[in-house]
Amino acid sequence: MKTAEQAKLGYFRSIFWPFYRSELKLVIPMLLILFLTCFNYSILRNLKDVLVVTAKSSGGAVIPFIKVWAMLPMAVLSAYAFTKLSNRFSQEKVYYIMVWGFLIAYGIFGFILYPMRERLELVGFARFLETILPSGAQGFISMIRHWSFTMFYVMCELWSSIVLTVLFWGFANEITKVKDARRYYSIFSVVSSFSAVIAGLSGRYFSSLEYNPSLPFGSDAFEQTIMEVVLAVCIVGLCIMGVFWWLNRHVLNSPDYIDLHRSNHAIRIKKKQSLRDSFSFLAKSKYLICIAIIVVAYNLTINLVEVVWKDQLKNLYPNRDDYFIYLSNVTILLGIVSSAASFFIGKVIGRAGWTKTAMITPFVLLVTSLGFFGFLFYRQFMVDTTLYFMGMTPLAMAVMFGGAQNCLCKSAKYSVFDSTKEMAFIPLDHETKLKGKAAIDGVGSRLGKSGGAVIHQALLLIFSSLTQSAPYVAGILMGVIFVWFGAVKVLGVEFAKMAIEKNDTAEGITDRIEPEAEVQLAKT
Secondary structure, three states: OOOHHHHHHOHHHHHHOOOOHHHHHHHHHHHHHHHHHHHHHHHHHHHHHHHHHOOOOOOOOHHHHHHHHHHHHHHHHHHHHHHHHHHHOOHHHHHHHHHHHHHHHHHHHHHHHHHHHHHHOOHHHHHHHHHHOOHHHHHHHHHHHOHHHHHHHHHHHHHHHHHHHHHHHHHHHHOOOHHHHHHHHHHHHHHHHHHHHHHHHHHHHHHHOOOOOOOOOOOOHHHHHHHHHHHHHHHHHHHHHHHHHHHHHHOOOOOOOHHHHHHHHHHHHHOOOOHHHHHHHHHOOHHHHHHHHHHHHHHHHHHHHHHHHHHHHHHHOOOHHHHHHHHHHHHHHHHHHHHHHHOOHHHHHHHHOHHHHHOHHHHHHHHHHHHHHHHHHHHHHOHHHHHHHOOOOHHHHHHHHHHHHHHHHHHHHHHHHHHHHHHHHOOOOHHHHHHHHHHHHHHHHHHHHHHHHHHHHHHHHHHOOHHHHHHHHHHHHHHHHHHHHHHHHHHHHHHHHHHHHOOOOOOOOOOOOOHHHHHHHHHO
C-alpha cells in the first residue's frame, strides 16, 4: 500500500529524490554545503592521523594523549567561543567567523609550520621527558615533541564537532520540521557519505603524485601533498561560505523564513547565557541528558577500538604515503557503503520507527567489535591458517578486520546515527537547540573521545602497550554499549511525547514506534 508521500512523489522518487519542486531552492544549497563540509572533514581526518602516527618516534599510542591533553581543553574553549559569539552576533555571522578561523589555521600549518617542522620539534625537551616518565608515556612525549602536528590534529578534529555538527546541523535543525526530517535527512546522509568517496579518491590522488619541482611550494613529494591538501581544503571552505551567503541572501529572506530568522536573533539578544549556564540547563533536562549519553557513548566506543586499530596499521604501513593511501581506500569504501545505506534510511525510520533505527548503530558496534577483538586476541594461534587459506600474515588480517570494523561502524554513524540524533533535536525550542547542541556536540563528543583516551592512557601506563591492554578495552567497550541501548530506549519515548505535544508528527516516525509515549501523554 502506497503512502501519501509515495502517491505524490512516486515510489522511486520518494527514495532517491524525495523533494518537491518548491523545496529545491533551499535543499540544493544545503546539500552542497553539507557535501563540501564533509569533504573537508574526511580528507582532514586521514591527513591528521598520518602526521601524528607516522611521525618520528611516534605511533598509535600518541592519539589518546592528544585527545586528553590537547583536544579536550580546545573543545571546551571552542564551545565557549561559540557561546560568546552566538550571544553577540547573528547565526550567519557566527558561521563566517568560525569557518574563517579554521581556514586560517590550516593555511598557517600547511605553508608555514610544516615546512619548518624539524626546527620546531622539541627534541631536547622530549629527551628530558624520556628520562623521568615511564615507558607507557611515550605517546605523551611524542605529542609534546611534534607540537605543530598536535595542533593541526586538534583543528582537524574540531572541524567535525564545530563546523559540521554545531554549525551546519544546528542550522539545518532550525529550518526543518519533524514531518520533513525523514525525507530531508535520508538524502543528507547520502550526500555526506558520498563526499567521503570523493575525499578518499582525492587523498589517494594527492598521495600518488611524485615530487614536482615546478610547483612554487614543497621540498619533497609528501610536503607537496600536505600543501596541496591544505590548499584544496581552504578553497572548499571559501566555497562553503559563498553558498551559505547566497542561501541567506536569496532564500532565507523570503516570507517563509524571515520571521524565524528575526525571532532567533531576538532570542539571542534577550537571553544571553554563559557556557556554565548552558551546562546547567543541560543537566536539568532528562531529554538532553539522553542525547548526551548517546553522543558520548558513540565517541567513546569508536575511539576505544580505533586507537588499537591505527596502532596495528602503523606496524603494517610505516611509510607515510602508504598509510595515507590505505586510509583513503578505507574512506572510499566507507563512503560507498554508507551512501548505499543512506538511500533507505528514511524508509527504515518509516517502517521501524525512530527507536529501533537509532539502535542499529550500537548493535553494529557490538557485533563488529566482538569480531575485531576476537581475532586480535587469538591471532597468535592462527598463523599457519591465515597464511595457508588467506595468503596474509596475522598482522595483515588484524588490520583488515579493523578496517572492516571501522568502515561498518562509521557507515552506521553517517547513515543512521547522525540522522536519528539530529531528528531528536527538532522538537526542542530554539534556545534549547542552540545551547544544548553547543554543549552536547561541541563538548560532549570531545568528552566521549577524551574518556576513551583516558582509559587508554591509564591502561598504557599499566601495561605499556595497546596490544597488552586490549582485553580490558574490550570489556569496557561492552559495558558502554549496553548503557547506550538504554539511553536510546528512554529517548525514543520522550521524543514521541514532545512531537505529539507540538503536533509535529510524521507517519512512521513518532506515531508507530512508541505507543507508550501516547499513553503517558494521555495520563498527563
